[in-house]
Amino acid sequence: MQFLDDYQRIVAEAIDKYTFKDKPAELYEPMNYIISHGGKRLRPIMVLMANDMFDGELEKALKPALAIEFFHNFTLIHDDIMDEAPLRRGKPTIHTLHGVNVGILSGDALLFKAYKFFEDLEPNLFKACMRVFNHTGLLLSEGQQYDINFETKGDVTFNDYIRMITYKTGILSASSFEIGALIAGANFTDAKAIFNFGKHVGIAFQIMDDYLDVFGQQESFGKMHAGDIVENKKTVLYLLAKEHATEEERKELEFWYSKKTDNLDKIYSVEKIFRRTKVDEKALLLIQKHNEIAQHYLNKINVPDEKKKPFIELANYLLRRDS
Amino acid sequence: MQFLDDYQRIVAEAIDKYTFKDKPAELYEPMNYIISHGGKRLRPIMVLMANDMFDGELEKALKPALAIEFFHNFTLIHDDIMDEAPLRRGKPTIHTLHGVNVGILSGDALLFKAYKFFEDLEPNLFKACMRVFNHTGLLLSEGQQYDINFETKGDVTFNDYIRMITYKTGILSASSFEIGALIAGANFTDAKAIFNFGKHVGIAFQIMDDYLDVFGQQESFGKMHAGDIVENKKTVLYLLAKEHATEEERKELEFWYSKKTDNLDKIYSVEKIFRRTKVDEKALLLIQKHNEIAQHYLNKINVPDEKKKPFIELANYLLRRDS
Numbered sequence: 001m002q003f004l005d006d007y008q009r010i011v012a013e014a015i016d017k018y019t020f021k022d023k024p025a026e027l028y029e030p031m032n033y034i035i036s037h038g039g040k041r042l043r044p045i046m047v048l049m050a051n052d053m054f055d056g057e058l059e060k061a062l063k064p065a066l067a068i069e070f071f072h073n074f075t076l077i078h079d080d081i082m083d084e085a086p087l088r089r090g091k092p093t094i095h096t097l098h099g100v101n102v103g104i105l106s107g108d109a110l111l112f113k114a115y116k117f118f119e120d121l122e123p124n125l126f127k128a129c130m131r132v133f134n135h136t137g138l139l140l141s142e143g144q145q146y147d148i149n150f151e152t153k154g155d156v157t158f159n160d161y162i163r164m165i166t167y168k169t170g171i172l173s174a175s176s177f178e179i180g181a182l183i184a185g186a187n188f189t190d191a192k193a194i195f196n197f198g199k200h201v202g203i204a205f206q207i208m209d210d211y212l213d214v215f216g217q218q219e220s221f222g223k224m225h226a227g228d229i230v231e232n233k234k235t236v237l238y239l240l241a242k243e244h245a246t247e248e249e250r251k252e253l254e255f256w257y258s259k260k261t262d263n264l265d266k267i268y269s270v271e272k273i274f275r276r277t278k279v280d281e282k283a284l285l286l287i288q289k290h291n292e293i294a295q296h297y298l299n300k301i302n303v304p305d306e307k308k309k310p311f312i313e314l315a316n317y318l319l320r321r322d323s
Numbered sequence: 324m325q326f327l328d329d330y331q332r333i334v335a336e337a338i339d340k341y342t343f344k345d346k347p348a349e350l351y352e353p354m355n356y357i358i359s360h361g362g363k364r365l366r367p368i369m370v371l372m373a374n375d376m377f378d379g380e381l382e383k384a385l386k387p388a389l390a391i392e393f394f395h396n397f398t399l400i401h402d403d404i405m406d407e408a409p410l411r412r413g414k415p416t417i418h419t420l421h422g423v424n425v426g427i428l429s430g431d432a433l434l435f436k437a438y439k440f441f442e443d444l445e446p447n448l449f450k451a452c453m454r455v456f457n458h459t460g461l462l463l464s465e466g467q468q469y470d471i472n473f474e475t476k477g478d479v480t481f482n483d484y485i486r487m488i489t490y491k492t493g494i495l496s497a498s499s500f501e502i503g504a505l506i507a508g509a510n511f512t513d514a515k516a517i518f519n520f521g522k523h524v525g526i527a528f529q530i531m532d533d534y535l536d537v538f539g540q541q542e543s544f545g546k547m548h549a550g551d552i553v554e555n556k557k558t559v560l561y562l563l564a565k566e567h568a569t570e571e572e573r574k575e576l577e578f579w580y581s582k583k584t585d586n587l588d589k590i591y592s593v594e595k596i597f598r599r600t601k602v603d604e605k606a607l608l609l610i611q612k613h614n615e616i617a618q619h620y621l622n623k624i625n626v627p628d629e630k631k632k633p634f635i636e637l638a639n640y641l642l643r644r645d646s
Contacts, residue, residue: 027468078431082424101405101471104427108401109464111434115457123446130453134438141432145350148424 001317003310007045011069012038014062020113030094030106031113034073037089042318044069046176047183049314050194053307056184060121064129064183067117068176070110071133075140077107082148111137121183128182136175143167156234158243162203170202193297197311200294204287205318210235211283214271226267232257236286237279244277291319324640326633330368334392335361337385343436353417353429354436357396360412365641367392369499370506372637373517376630379507383444387452387506390440391499393433394456398463400430405471434460444506451505459498466490479557481566485526493525512623519620520634527613528641533558534606537594552593553585559609560602567600614642 015035020028044065051061079085080093081103087093095103118129146164150156178195186194213228214237228235238257242250253273256266274280294315298308338358343351367388374384402408403416404426410416418426441452469487473479501518509517536551537560551558561580565573576596579589597603617638621631 022465024465024468024472026472027465078427081427100423102468104401104404105464105468105471108431108434109461109468111431112457112460112464115438115453116461119450119454119457123450126453127442127446127449130438130449131442134435134442137435138432138439141428141435142345142347142350144428145347145425145432148428149347149349 001313003313004045004317007048008041010048010058010062011041011044011065014066015069018063018066018117026098026102027106027109030077030098030102031070031073031110033091033097034077034088034094035069037091039089041069042314043072043172043176046173046198046314047180049310050177050180050186051184052180053194053301053303053311054181054184054186054190056180061180061183063117063120064179065176067114067133068172068179070114070117071137072172074107074111074114075144077103077110079144081107082144125182129179132175132178132182136171139167139171143169143171150234151232156239158236158239161234161236161239165206166199166203169206170199173202173205174198190301190303193301196297197294197301200290200297201315201318204290204294204315207236207283207287207290208319210237211280211287213237214274215280215283226271229256229267229270230260230262232260236283237274240279240282241274241277244279244282245273249273249276287319291315324636326636327368327640330371331364333371333381333385334364334367334388337389338392341386341389341440349421349425350429350432353400353421353425354393354396354433356414356420357400357411357417357433358392360414362412364392366395366495366499369496369521369637370503372633373500373503373509374507375503376517376624376626376634377504377507377509377513379503384503384506386440386443387502390437390456391495391502393437393440394460395495397430397434397437398467400426400433402467404430405467448505452502455498455501455505459494462490462494466492466494473557474555479562481559481562484557484559484562488529489522489526492529493522496525496528497521513625516620516624520617520624523613523617523620524638524641527610527617527638530559530606530610530613531642533560534603534610536560537597538603538606549590549594552579552590553583555580555583559606560597563602563605564597564600567602567605568596572596572599610642614638 019036020032022028047065047068048058048061051058051065076088077094080088081095081100085093086096093103094106098106115130115133118126118133121129143164143166146160147168150160150164153160174195175198177198178191181191181194210228213235214226224230228237238253242253245253252269256270259266295312298311301308342359343355345351370388370391371381371384374381374388399411400417403411404418404423408416409419416426417429421429438453438456441449441456444452466487466489469483470491473483473487497518498521500521501514504514504517533551536558537549547553551560561576565576568576575592579593582589618635621634624631
């Protein structure tokens with residue numbers, strides 16, 4: 001999409017401009033390393049999109065947009081340590097290259113840099129953004145802890161799951177939009193509406209992620225087929241299946257999810273229950289539901305329809321990856 | 324000291340009052356655990372002292388004072404992981420009890436809570452405090468990284484060392500005082516003066532810590548004698564000794580600091596060089612120098628002498644522990 005490319009170029013240039021030159025290099029080079037590897041940088045783009053929606057100045061939103069990207073990378077550095085992930089965006093993770101200590105510390109420092117990047121805003125706006133930012137950080141930590149808890153918790157419910165993905169994925173998109181809107185001077189109602197748009201697109205995106213793991217086209221998605229089943233992850237598919245399974249199927253699901261194996265029998269058996277309980281359809285309906293809620297909030301915002309088009313395109317882009 | 328006891332009671336009551344009741348418990352209980360174990364809680368007390376110096380309201384300074392304590396404990400949780408420390412204030416560290424992941428995450432969440440505890444301040448003051456707080460966080464991260472670097476860096480200089488302890492110890496005391504002063508409405512000059520008072524007391528305190536490791540009375544100090552020598556720590560004593568040693572002594576020092584052992588020969592030999600180069604006297608002179616700089620800044624502050632008394636008593640208390 002052209003507008004995404006344009007925003008991506010703006011963000012990339014800003015990241016280049018603000019490359020950390022601070023010392024000690026042992027602390028700052030890992031920070032530059034992870035930020036320079038990019039990814040799609042959707043969150044800073046969300047800040048800029050919302051800022052444009054309400055006719056804000058690019059200059060004013062640019063450093064806060066980077067702050068969101070720094071924040072996101074702070075969470076990635078720490079999450080990668082927790083998940084013992086060797087790779088991120090195809091490159092070795094920071095703790096793999098430099099050890100856990102540098103991972104913890106450069107993550108912390110990146111978070112402080114993120115906070116500092118709001119300091120050009122005038123006090124009222126600064127405080128409004130900081131409230132959103134602090135709240136986001138706390139909910140993200142809580143979401144990550146819920147996710148960790150789920151690994152050993154037997155009785156995860158569908159509501160537990162929705163809260164977890166809301167905290168882990170929905171809130172940061174939501175806050176990115178809200179901060180962009182606040183910086184542009186949007187009123188409280190509109191800022192909350194674009195927050196809720198982002199939240200529900202984020203939730204829908206995460207459900208799509210779970211869906212595609214099993215029902216996506218492997219080639220275009222670029223991840224191992226059914227990796228979540230292998231890892232016994234309590235995804236939306238698993239939780240919906242448990243809910244709608246027969247007693248016998250539920251026992252079979254629990255049996256397979258007590259073993260960590262990429263045995264094809266396991267994948268085949270679990271997928272069979274998934275199809276039998278129609279969780280593929282149910283997941284798609286959920287995605288549609290959250291997309292509709294997102295659109296509902298978008299509709300309520302008091303700007304010309306033309307201004308909303310990129311948001312609809314972004315949601316479509318995020319939710320139709322290859323399905 | 325009576326006034327310290329009084330402040331300690333106020334802080335303890337506030338900590339009780341604001342015990343985290345949030346969920347998930349797996350995230351918040353470790354935070355309550357480390358905070359409830361206390362320690363002397365000097366940093367929140369510094370906030371309250373500076374607030375009182377400029378006739379601020381206790382109610383207004385209390386949550387920011389707790390924020391400083393939360394921040395301090397966030398650094399302790401992460402530092403303990405990095406140092407693989409089994410104990411903190413005589414109790415098992417969080418990562419020892421709950422694993423490194425919970426340590427990283429509850430540290431992060433505690434930092435976000437610290438930020439949130441400033442949110443009751445009006446926007447101008449909020450922003451002024453956040454600038455101090457963000458800067459402090461960044462310098463502390465840098466100081467911790469310098470400290471880690473020193474373990475493997477051969478040519479650590481005296482100036483490197485002073486910067487490291489300034490960032491690791493001086494800045495947080497300094498900022499605690501400054502934030503207390505800002506909340507009370509002190510002007511910029513006075514707030515900077517009390518910042519600098521705290522910075523130099525902090526530096527002097529850290530040098531005293533190095534001094535007492537070798538020259539303190541073991542019983543009252545409560546730490547292993549010469550633990551820094553055993554650990555090959557590049558303390559002020561080591562750096563001054565290297566500077567003032569003969570070529571032969573310097574080689575001997577480097578020889579011993581290439582071995583990690585509690586061999587008494589090592590401790591005896593190193594201490595002999597320390598005494599020969601008179602680093603004990605030099606360290607005491609440095610402590611005196613930084614204490615004098617601190618007093619110089621205190622003198623400049625435009626409040627009645629009576630208001631300065633607790634600050635002088637605090638500095639004396641910190642710097643004369645058992646020497």
